[in-house]
Amino acid sequence: MEAQDNIEQTLWAYIDGICDEQTHDRVAKQIATDALWGERYAELMAFNASLTNGLELEEPSVRFTKNVMDLIGQASVAPSVRAYINPVVIRSIGALLLLSIVVTTLYAFFSAGAGAAIPVQEITIPKAQVHMPDAANFINTNTITVLLCVNVVLGLLFLDTVLRRKARHL
Amino acid sequence: MHAQEDDIAIIQMVLQxxxxxxxxxxxxxxxxxxTIVIRHVNDRELAEELAQDVFVKAYKALSSFKGNSKFSTWLYTITHHTCLSHLRKKEHETVFPGDEQMHLWANGQDGSHAGTRLEQKAQQQLLNEAVKQxxxxxxxxxxxxxxxxxxxxEISVITxxxxxxxxxxxxxxRQKLKEILQTRYSREVLR
Structure with a gap:
């Protein structure tokens, strides 16, 4: 079955003209010498011809063009991006950002240099009196179970979204 | 298919x-x-609405067409994205065309082909119906x-x-299409 699939895959590439020259020559030789390949090739060629000649286009209503032109009558062509974005403005904004980064870096660098001269003893950090709740009170078996459940549900929702998206594109 | 130069000349006229x-x-x-739209939505009325929308979008964005690809490729890319965006908004339910009707055509029992072999036109019709499935x-x-x-x-660019x-x-x-034709309408189509 897999061999059949490979033959078909190779033959379609040959028929569509998308295989390289070397493969093209090899397949042409195979078709001429191998009965199985020759038979499959004739079959696929017939199917390809029926697709090329037999598939019809659907036609919209006769008023279609008029309807589109009526809709377009109220619209206008959006100007090209280049027309309303001035590259000078973009470059100026970029230069300003770059300049601010350079200035900030230099300021920080020199401040640090000046600060290094201050004796360490002179710097006193005030002790803040912040009463933080004890995390141990909140983290217990129940909390972990609830968090795990929420994560599992979120994971399933994400998996469902991914699988739906994949199924749509298959 | 139409010459790319011809399309570009028309686009220039529109832009002017x-x-x-x-x-x-x-x-x-x-x-x-x-046709591309109807392959996605399988509803003529809705397909017509979306196809109109595609042309309006193309018209509005015409100045952004740079001619790097064929106009048709650019237009079908808009078509593809318009369809996908519609399907995302509204969960699409695939409706297959009536199998009974297909079998009637295939077996020549709908009156028009009674007692006769299916004509080429009817085979084309079956092929087109199979594509819709x-x-x-x-x-x-x-x-x-x-x-x-x-x-x-170009299809890679579009999709x-x-x-x-x-x-x-x-x-x-193509394999799926062949399978549909072989399993459902084998004698009639793949003679």
């Missing part, structure tokens, strides 16, 4: 203010766009490749898939 020239492009590509992404690929004559690379992915999906789509 000759709005009516756009009607030529609409008339030229309406069947292709409509493919998943929407597969029937879109078949339409783009065979009807709209887009190359693998956002890699070329190797397009090749594999096209192969699978």
């Amino acid at each position: 203010g000759q709005q009516q020239a756009f009607a030529t492009l609409v008339a030229r590509y309406q069947n292709y766009v409509f 493919l998943p929407e992404s597969d029937s879109e690929l078949i339409t783009l490749f065979y009807n709209a004559e887009q190359s693998i690379e 956002g898939l890699t070329t190797s992915n397009v090749k594999v999906k096209l192969l699978r789509a």
Whole structure:
């Protein structure tokens, strides 16, 4: 079955003209010498011809063009991006950002240099009196179970979204 | 298919203010766009609405068409994204055409083919109905490749898939189509 699939895959590439020259020559030789390949090739060629000649286009209503032109009558062509974005403005904004980064870096660098001269003893950090709740009170078996459940549900929702998206594109 | 130069000349005319020239492009590509859309939504009325929307979007964005690809490829890319965006908004339910009707055609019992072999036209009709039974992404690929004559690379641009992915999906789509024809209408179509 897999061999059949490979033959078909190779033959379609040959028929569509998308295989390289070397493969093209090899397949042409195979078709001429191998009965199985020759038979499959004739079959696929017939199917390809029926697709090329037999598939019809659907036609919209006769008023279609008029309807589109009526809709377009109220619209206008959006100007090209280049027309309303001035590259000078973009470059100026970029230069300003770059300049601010350079200035900030230099300021920080020199401040640090000046600060290094201050004796360490002179710097006193005030002790803040912040009463933080004890995390141990909140983290217990129940909390972990609830968090795990929420994560599992979120994971399933994400998996469902991914699988739906994949199924749509298959 | 129409010459790319011809399309570009019309686009230039539209951009210079000759709005009516756009009607030529609409008339030229309406069947292709409509067919791609109907492969996605399987509802003529809705397909017509979406196809109109595609042309309006294309008109508004015409100045952004740089001519790096064929106009048709650019237009079908808009078509593809418009369809996907519609399907995302509204969960699409695939409605297959009535199997009973298909069997009636295939067996020549609908009156028009009674007692006779199916004519070429009827075989084409079966083929087209079989394409509609493919998943929407597969029937879109078949339409783009065979009807709209887009190359693998161009389909890759339109759908956002890699070329190797397009090749594999096209192969699978043809296999599925063949399977549908063989299992349901074998004697009539693949004689």
